[in-house]
Amino acid sequence: MASEKRLEVVTCTAPVNIAVIKYWGKRDEELILPINSSLSVTLHQDQLKTTTTAAISRDFTEDRIWLNGREEDVGQPRLQACLREIRRLARKRRSDGHEDPLPLSLSYKVHVASVNNFPTAAGLASSAAGYACLAYALARVYGVESDLSEVARRGSGSACRSLYGGFVEWQMGERADGKDSIARQVAPESHWPELRVLILVVSTEKKPTGSTAGMQTSVETSALLRFRAEALVPARMAEMTHCVRERDFQAFGQLTMKDSNQFHATCMDTFPPISYLNDTSRRIIQLAHCFNAHHGQTKAGAGGAPRAASPPPGAASPSRSPGLTSWLQVAYTFDAGANAVIFTLDHTVAEFVAAVRHSFPPELNGDKFLKGLPVEPVPLSDELKAALGTDPTPGGIKYIIATQVGPGPQVLDDPGAHLLGPDGLPKAAA
């Protein structure tokens, strides 16, 4: 029985997620309740994941946490909120009369160790995967089986979307206590096997405005953000859900780009204004529109991007309207940073990666430039090179991570995977 063991230990992994309908702004800073619902794609853990080990023992004298090998302050409010919440759920579960596999565990202190398999320097939002993994591991070790949305959400709002694989919505909810502000899977990871994701890691010197401070200022100052959240997002959530269910890449890609642009527009409308995109980000946006325009056999219009083109058979979509991209091959989205996340379909990956190499000649050697899923090199047609136009920006993109849609959090059964040793302290870094 666990109660006889000196140490109860669990190790889990959790994924990164990328929002295609963006979350920006809280209606409750304490409970982390959003001003609008959001929808995300869970990325595969083969490329990007957080691994977290949680151990409890009657011998531990205090809660402790190690992130990427360094011990951090466990007193940090959001961490404390997660611990309080998981212990509350465990207590609730027992009082609900379930036989308790860990009689004394509620009084046990916990040790947590967490690592990412990707460089934090890459500027990829790791807090979502991190808090989802923490919530998942704590639930296992404390024997909690209820919905973990609130536990993860209290750590980082978007973390609740990393609790599921595939396509996930975070329903904003209406209740003041946040009980109905939860994550739900819209479609599993197996739903759209052709979908691919390319993360273009952009070289940038300075750290961008933190999203917590940024979104707070936006809520306080941007009338456009309020309008977006109240008047525009509900319809976009419904449309995006439809696009995903129908696997309509045309509509999915177009709405993904428009929602990313609108999010960054509300950042610009914030006072003082917030800019996450830099000149390289904007060149990537232009590259994507030129690439699509080329495949749409359309002429470049406003912003060097395509004007209305006749949609190909079957490309019709609910969101098609005048002046928008048709025959879409790639779609971009940007979170609170300069890195681009590109959605495309398997048959387009090789050509688009070649286009990126053409527009952003790698400074480090070619092998290191492309990480993740293998992509075979293909030549670029002269027509496409001409369509891409703009002069190359060497080194503008540090590297590309090629990945795909993936599953939710996992429990690792192999004891060798534990990040904490029998003494409850981090093993010597592998």
Added chain:
Amino acid sequence: MASEKRLEVVTCTAPVNIAVIKYWGKRDEELILPINSSLSVTLHQDQLKTTTTAAISRDFTEDRIWLNGREEDVGQPRLQACLREIRRLARKRRSDGHEDPLPLSLSYKVHVASVNNFPTAAGLASSAAGYACLAYALARVYGVESDLSEVARRGSGSACRSLYGGFVEWQMGERADGKDSIARQVAPESHWPELRVLILVVSTEKKPTGSTAGMQTSVETSALLRFRAEALVPARMAEMTHCVRERDFQAFGQLTMKDSNQFHATCMDTFPPISYLNDTSRRIIQLAHCFNAHHGQTKAGAGGAPRAASPPPGAASPSRSPGLTSWLQVAYTFDAGANAVIFTLDHTVAEFVAAVRHSFPPELNGDKFLKGLPVEPVPLSDELKAALGTDPTPGGIKYIIATQVGPGPQVLDDPGAHLLGPDGLPKAAA
């Protein structure tokens, strides 16, 4: 009498104007009627002006036009619209029974020559000054004395605001025929003598999206632009008018920055998105907020910019709200390009120019870097240097033009000023 003269010739000058409540989007492409009212500051012609000579003669066989020495196609639709409109007004005036100083002039062809005293390369919107000057010169030569808003507006919407000095509003109007879409002076150039204007000309390779194509795409695709025009601009027009009348620089500057940011936000919300600001533009925005924050004795907050600071005595303003800049010293605004226009007061010019030199060390020699009104060099305090923080960007700004609020179009009496000779052809370029 004019009718006996072989050549009737008039030379006028007109100013550039900078909108502080932005015009973006037409409700009528043909008549050039805007989706919202706008308000601008007329810049002084000592630094920026267009000079236009219009000549009519019974001997001319066709309308002709020369811009900056090169003959252009007079058949260009907007030019034709201006000519049609001025001749309509002249005809109307005669039919209204005014004695006509130029009995036959209506049938005469016109020759027009126009030059700017500033490099078009600078990327400063010259069309407003150009069409205002054309309307003004044509009116004089054809003996038209009625409101010229429509004549100028048909050439370029914002041109109607260059028909007056000081502070000018363009009332959007409601009529389908546009008769009530006219420019009006809010306050004369003498109203706010301390106000200064600095144009920071930003180095940029590529020409931005033209505003005509850009705003059309925005109207077609941006829900945020529609909301801004309908729900936000009316109150902003009223507030800006109040700020100008009261000479409240705190409120004027803050609303000017917010409206510029919101305009660029709607460009970002356009699909495909439009970006006029580049990394240098964004560094200027940050510089302005840091400069203000330093003088507000506030700590830098979100976006490296000031959070709420206690307003100094008398700085209270209708637009003051939590988290916004207090004790504001400079305000930026950007039109459809990367150049910044800075508004400040006379006593702050020297220190801010020093701050710009510090953050954007000139590549060409110091004298050429500063044009226009004289600005004496002053040293920067170490505190301010520290507050500006960010590492310098050499050559990011090509040069600065220092100017101020100025008068409207003028008629030049000196015959030596004519750009057309007695033969009605351009004089040898001076």
